[in-house]
Amino acid sequence: MNGRIIAFCCEHSAYPAADLAGKLGLHYPETLRIIRVPCAGRVDVIHMLRALEKGASAVLVLGCEDGACHHITGNIRARERVKHCDMLLREIGIDGRPVVMFNLSPNAPHKFVKAANEITKIIKESREAR
Amino acid sequence: MIIAERKPMEEIKQAMALYKKVLVAGCGTCVTVCWAGGEKEVGILASQLRLARSAEGNEIVTLEATVERQCEKEMVAELEDKVAEVEAVLSLACGSGVQVMAELFEDKPVFPAVNTTFIGMPQKEGLWVEMCGACGDCFLDRTGGICPMVRCAKGLLNGPCGGTRKGGKCEIDPDKDCAWVLVYRRLEKQGRLDLMRQYYTPKNFRAVKRPGRVQAAKA
Amino acid sequence: MATPFREILRTKSFVVTTEVGPDKGSNVSKAIEHIGLLKDKVDGLNVTDNQSSVMRYPSLGTCLLIKEHGGEPVLQVTCRDRNRLAIQADLLFAYSRGISNVLCLTGDSIDVGDHKEAKQVFDLDSVQLIHLVHTLNSGKDMAGNELSGGIDFCIGTSASPSSDPLEPQLIKVEKKLKAGVSFIQTQAVYELDELKRFAEFVRKMDEEVKILAGIVPVIGVKMAAYMNENVPGIFIPQRLIDELAEAPKGTGVSKGIEISARMIRQLKEERICDGVHIMFIGREERVPEILEAAGLL
Structure with a gap:
């Protein structure tokens, strides 16, 4: 594992939020790697699994707020896929490498930072629990 | 499929x-x-x-x-x-x-x-249900297009068992419909209940001799 | 020797049958005890066929015991465990040993029993089974071959007068009547009006057939709730549940017996049906109390 957190960021919400966070000089974990996607709904289960295969410690899927998805239902699909991926990981006994979804708006840089901190906390807690 | x-x-x-x-x-x-x-x-x-x-x-x-x-x-x-x-x-x-x-x-x-x-169809997204048992002796013309061989839990040919639950659900699974209640409703709608009143002789369970083989008629 | 059941159906104004449930195992002493207790108090003793899909001592074996002890057995045959060859062979054997009454049933699903991974047979259904017995009675097997030594079964079947929806059930009953049965044992009934309507329907189609109402004593509020919830085709009305609720603690069985006896009296007095079939599963030894309270002894 390389300790990285792969964050799939929707270009209509999370990506501009991350951009804003950078411009404001807000701090978030340096292990976070941002991948810009046209919609959270574009992120498939296999993308999440491959990120973990390549050594990521965790995967974040960040999409638009409920009811505000640029592609109408992309964020809902993304949430279902995250849930499915979580099941697939439990099936093979992999825990402590969370796949988590958060919803945020493009003008919410603090929420972006919060999501990044949140998943870092989850990784830390599950590591300590083992 | x-x-x-x-x-x-x-x-x-x-x-x-x-x-x-x-x-x-x-x-x-x-x-x-x-x-x-x-x-x-x-x-x-x-x-x-x-x-x-x-x-x-x-x-x-x-x-x-x-x-x-x-x-x-x-x-x-x-x-x-x-x-x-x-x-x-x-x-x-x-x-x-x-x-x-x-x-x-x-x-x-x-x-x-x-x-x-089984052989079936999608009922809704992510849910498939059995429709056909590939018995080699299709009976659907007499049951309003509903196969009691696989959609009835006991594969009965002459009407429901005594176990139909309230509202026409199956004895062994309240989430499933009693196939014979479905047949009844469909034939009633079509005014063809006489088909359900007919007696059907025991089924030929050897219509397909295992292992099955089908030879197409040559053009 | 007991009077043949067919004779009873023809001559007796109110027929009474009950059940002997075979044990799980080869020790048949309890069955013999029940047979001894009941054989002279009723007109026929049914033996269940792997009831509720739970494997037990066979119906056929218990019927032989009844015969040996001078009772009149009714062989229950379901379509769940045997294909047409096995059923025919069993019937030939049964008849050769003096068993001459058969109750043709579909049988419960394998899923409700204790061998849940077994292959369900259902080669035939109950209507086809009735036809099969007639075929054997005519001296031939299902394949049309001549039989050496004929048989002559008195044929019965079951019905659920409280089914919802009722119409598909009645169509099935109609087919059974057309196939030819001498008696119908109903699923347990608690609403006599339902049974009345059912009897009218049956008699319109067949004046000869005898209707024996299914009587299952309910011995407590819990049992009533369980049956209403889980036993398809059974409906226990609220007034009976209330009556059970008012019974003092520890008197549930007596109350159940009292209610059953009252129903039997009414069925007999109002000539709603031609008799009763009492199913007191696990409490066979208390069946005589019902008979006595109903004035049938």
Whole structure:
């Protein structure tokens, strides 16, 4: 594992939020790697699994707020896929490498930072629990 | 179409335990449509296997391939080079596809990764239900197009058993409809209840002699 | 020797039958005890066929015991466990040993029993089974071959007068009547009006057939709730549940017996049906109390 957190960021919400966070000089974990996607709904289960295969410690899927998805239902699909991926990981006994979804708006840089901190906390807690 | 569902992960992992390089082979027809063994499921299962084995410190290499129809030799033959590279094949095709693969590459062990369950249709997204038992002696003209052989839990031919639940549900599963209540309602709607009143003699359960063979009439 | 059941159906104004449930195991002493207790108090003793899909001592074996002890057995045959060859062979054997009454049933699903992975047979359904017995009675087997030594069974079947929806059930009953049965044992009934309507329907089609109302004593509020919830085709009305609720603690069985006896009296007095079939599963030894309270002894 390389300790990285792969964050799939929707270009209509999370990506501009991350951009804003950078411009404001807000701090978030340096292990976070941002991948810009046209919609959270574009992120498939296999993308999440491959990120973990390549050594990521965790995967974040960040999409638009409920009811505000640029592609109408992309964020809902993304949430279902995250849930499915979580099941697939439990099936093979992999825990402590969370796949988590958060919803945020493009003008919410603090929420972006919060999501990044949140998943870092989850990784830390599950590591300590083992 | 043929419906299948993936086997429990433990069973698949155990089947693969001895091997370090395998081909995960999908089928692009029925099992793709029922989310059990298409290209997507091949990718996910291969990834799961790699992750699981890597966590155990016992890496496995997977090749992935999905052919249009794994139940046809010509299409499976395309995989010859890939099969040559691996120790075993994990097939996500229906039972027919698994057997074609096994027959074509006789020197390689082939493992099924799905359980083939029935011939059916999607009822809603992600839910498939059984419609046909491939009995070789179709009866649907007499039952309003509802097959009591598979949609009735007991496969009765002359009407419901005494166990119909309130509102016309099945004795053994309140989530399922009593097939004979469905038949009744449909035939009533069509004004053809006389069909249900007819006596049907015991079914010919040997209409298909196992193993089944169908020879098409030549044009 | 007991009077043949067919004779009873023809001559007796109110017929009474009950059940002997075979044990799980080869020790048949309890069955013999029940047979001894009941054989002279009723007109026929049914033996269930792997009831509720739970494997037990066979119906056929218990019927032989009844015969040996001078009772009149009614062989229950379901379609769940045997194909047409096995059923025919069993019927030939039964008849050769003096068993001459058969109750043709579909049988419960394998899923409710104790061998849940077994293969369900259902080669035939209950209507086809009735036809099969007639075929054997005519001196031929189902394949049309001549039989050496004929048989002559008195044929009965079951019905659920409280089914919802009722119409598909009645169509099935109609087919059974057309196939030809001498008696119908109903699923347990608690609403006599339902039974009345059912009897009218049956008699319109067949004046000869005898209707024996299914009587299952309910011995407590819990049992009533369980049956209403889980036993298809059974409906226990609230007033009976209230009556059970008012019974002092520890008197549930007596109350159940009292209610059953009251129903039997009414069925007999108002000539709603031609008799009763009492099913007191696990409490066979208390059946005589019902008979006595109903004035049938």
